[in-house]
Amino acid sequence: MNNETVRVxxxxxxxxxxxxxxxxxxxxxxxxxxxxxxxxxxxxxxxDQNRFVEGALENLIKTLKIMxxxxxxxxxxxGDFGPYVQSERKEIYKKYADELIEKKQAYYCFCSxxxxxxxxxxxxxxxxxxxxxxxxxxxxxxxxxxxLNSGIPHVIRMKIPLLGDVTFTDLIRGxxxxxxxxLDDQILVKSDGFPTYHLANVVDDHLMKISHIIRxxxxxxxxxxxxxxxxxxxxNSPMFAHLPLLLNxxxxxxxKRQGDVAVEDxxxxxxxxxxxxxxxxxxxxxxxxxxxxxxxDELIEKxSIDRVQKAGAIFDINKLNWMNAHYLRSLSDEEITxxxxxxxxxxxYDVSDHEKTIKIVIxxxxxxxxxxxxVNYVDIFFNKEVVFENEEASxxxxxxxxxxxxxxxLNILKLEESVNKDNFKNIMKKVxxxxxxxxxxxxxxxxxxxTGKTHGPELPLIVDVFGKEECIRRxxxxxxx
RNA sequence: GGCGCUAUCGUCUAAUGGUUAGGACGCCGCCCUCUCAAGGCGGUAAUACGGGUUCGAAUCCCGUUAGCGCUACCA
Numbered sequence: 159m160n161n162e163t164v165r166v167x168x169x170x171x172x173x174x175x176x177x178x179x180x181x182x183x184x185x186x187x188x189x190x191x192x193x194x195x196x197x198x199x200x201x202x203x204x205x206d207q208n209r210f211v212e213g214a215l216e217n218l219i220k221t222l223k224i225m226x227x228x229x230x231x232x233x234x235x236x237g238d239f240g241p242y243v244q245s246e247r248k249e250i251y252k253k254y255a256d257e258l259i260e261k262k263q264a265y266y267c268f269c270s271x272x273x274x275x276x277x278x279x280x281x282x283x284x285x286x287x288x289x290x291x292x293x294x295x296x297x298x299x300x301x302x303x304x305x306l307n308s309g310i311p312h313v314i315r316m317k318i319p320l321l322g323d324v325t326f327t328d329l330i331r332g333x334x335x336x337x338x339x340x341l342d343d344q345i346l347v348k349s350d351g352f353p354t355y356h357l358a359n360v361v362d363d364h365l366m367k368i369s370h371i372i373r374x375x376x377x378x379x380x381x382x383x384x385x386x387x388x389x390x391x392x393x394n395s396p397m398f399a400h401l402p403l404l405l406n407x408x409x410x411x412x413x414k415r416q417g418d419v420a421v422e423d424x425x426x427x428x429x430x431x432x433x434x435x436x437x438x439x440x441x442x443x444x445x446x447x448x449x450x451x452x453x454x455d456e457l458i459e460k461x462s463i464d465r466v467q468k469a470g471a472i473f474d475i476n477k478l479n480w481m482n483a484h485y486l487r488s489l490s491d492e493e494i495t496x497x498x499x500x501x502x503x504x505x506x507y508d509v510s511d512h513e514k515t516i517k518i519v520i521x522x523x524x525x526x527x528x529x530x531x532x533v534n535y536v537d538i539f540f541n542k543e544v545v546f547e548n549e550e551a552s553x554x555x556x557x558x559x560x561x562x563x564x565x566x567x568l569n570i571l572k573l574e575e576s577v578n579k580d581n582f583k584n585i586m587k588k589v590x591x592x593x594x595x596x597x598x599x600x601x602x603x604x605x606x607x608x609t610g611k612t613h614g615p616e617l618p619l620i621v622d623v624f625g626k627e628e629c630i631r632r633x634x635x636x637x638x639x
Numbered sequence: 640g641g642c643g644c645u646a647u648c649g650u651c652u653a654a655u656g657g658u659u660a661g662g663a664c665g666c667c668g669c670c671c672u673c674u675c676a677a678g679g680c681g682g683u684a685a686u687a688c689g690g691g692u693u694c695g696a697a698u699c700c701c702g703u704u705a706g707c708g709c710u711a712c713c714a
Contacts, residue, residue, distance in 0.1 A: 169714095171714050205714085206712095206714065209713065271712070286640085286641085287641045288641090288710070313712055334644080336642075337642080340641070340642050340710090341642095342710080347712090348712040350712075352712090355714050375645090375709095376708055376709065377709090377714090378644065378708075379642070379643060380709075380710095400644085403707075403708070405707080409707065411707075440651065441651070442651090450662085467652080468645060471652090474649095476665055477651065477664045478664095479664090480665085481664085483677090525675075535675095597672095597673065599673090600673070601673030603673095605673065611674085611675095613674050613675040614675065614676095615676085616672095617674090
């Protein structure tokens with residue numbers, strides 16, 4: 159393969175947000191391009207006017223940017239082969255559709271949607287595959303001219319060969335073959351003048367000199383039509399690689415309804431871009447080693463299309479959680495705190511004391527799979543009064559030994575200048591020496607007195623947040639109840 | 640229904656004719672430990688089924704089954 163010529167594209171239709179399946183397709187295209195010193199292009203396929211969604215394009219670009227998948231050519235960055243938005247290329251497609259008509263490789267079709275529906279119903283009733291019956295395929299030039307002049311709505315259809323097979327090589331699946339007999343005379347230009355995916359896609363991939371088409375497996379059945387189109391135009395077709403699908407836990411194509419599918423949803427919950435990228439990269443691909451943590455640059459270095467899997471992969475949130483937690487752990491205390499602050503604020507917690515907020519995050523950070531979870535663990539720090547979470551907690555406090563421990567701790571605390579995570583161990587040592595209590599009997603009453611709970615962060619980290627006065631206040635309030 | 644793709648632990652996957660079928664997530668246990676996490680150590684668990692080919696098959700071939708995808712004037 160000539161490395162100089164690798165050009166690939168990610169060509170989503172802007173229907174609202176970036177789907178994780180889309181992200182995976184974009185990522186594999188990106189990795190393939192960068193690995194081969196090629197170009198990665200973003201093209202927008204918005205030929206369906208009915209599916210226009212306000213702000214979708216901006217949103218898509220934003221998410222791609224956050225994920226670090228920068229493109230060499232595309233909508234907002236330009237390039238030599240623009241425009242990169244299909245709705246702005248209508249005239250181009252018209253020209254090529256006309257060329258196909260001229261070459262007798264396509265024809266005008268004047269059938270009404272009603273007639274088409276009728277034909278379809280009859281075929282289904284007869285248990286035949288629903289296909290266009292080629293009613294308009296052999297219209298004479300005069301008939302066509304007449305109908306055109308009388309303004310009957312029309313589409314342009316592809317003239318599929320009646321016989322033979324279409325065979326092509328898929329980089330992931332090997333040789334794939336389809337019989338022309340089962341191929342429909344695909345609509346290339348709709349009655350509103352816009353091209354369908356099939357025409358626009360082929361024309362653009364050719365004009366933009368795309369070398370490899372890397373897309374989802376759902377496109378495999380329409381690939382023979384595309385191959386035929388390249389042939390009809392007399393063009394060389396690019397190489398094809400159809401990626402295995404991303405699946406729901408029930409093995410159907412990944413979809414909303416069974417969890418989040420928008421990349422922005424995961425971002426909003428506090429999954430890190432690097433973690434999402436790393437996780438998604440390993441869905442349907444692996445480098446053949448046992449290493450699992452990869453930066454984007456490492457992925458570029460290792461990526462190769464022939465290590466892409468053929469079978470679909472379930473999007474397992476469990477593993478994403480593990481991987482994200484792994485990336486979270488590599489963050490500094492300051493970094494992770496800054497990332498947690500928006501979630502704390504949203505919950506209404508006061509984060510004005512930054513030093514204190516950092517200490518709180520330090521105390522709970524090992525629990526986090528994703529940042530939004532931080533609010534599940536911090537109530538003990540923000541609640542003004544100690545409330546026993548259950549019977550077990552309140553009974554811990556009532557024992558005689560608990561009273562001894564708390565009294566002793568109080569006495570020592572009052573003598574200390576301050577209490578923090580570094581001197582707390584020694585303080586407890588003194589309590590132990592003076593009371594003769596140790597282990598659970600020693601520590602649990604303190605934990606419950608400070609937090610009201612029997613579970614939670616490490617005690618030194620808790621007292622570090624509260625400081626001397628607050629610790630004393632809490633212990634006293636518990637003793638008095 | 641037709642066409643196509645696919646098939647290794649529950650999940651992501653390694654092993655491209657010869658391995659005690661390996662790793663990771665999850666789960667379980669142990670260690671650490673005041674608790675919960677984290678961390679360390681260990682365990683659980685798979686070649687869909689049936690035929691071939693071969694000295695030898697998870698791997699190649701055929702069939703069966705199952706799953707998924709496509710079958711729009713959507714992409």
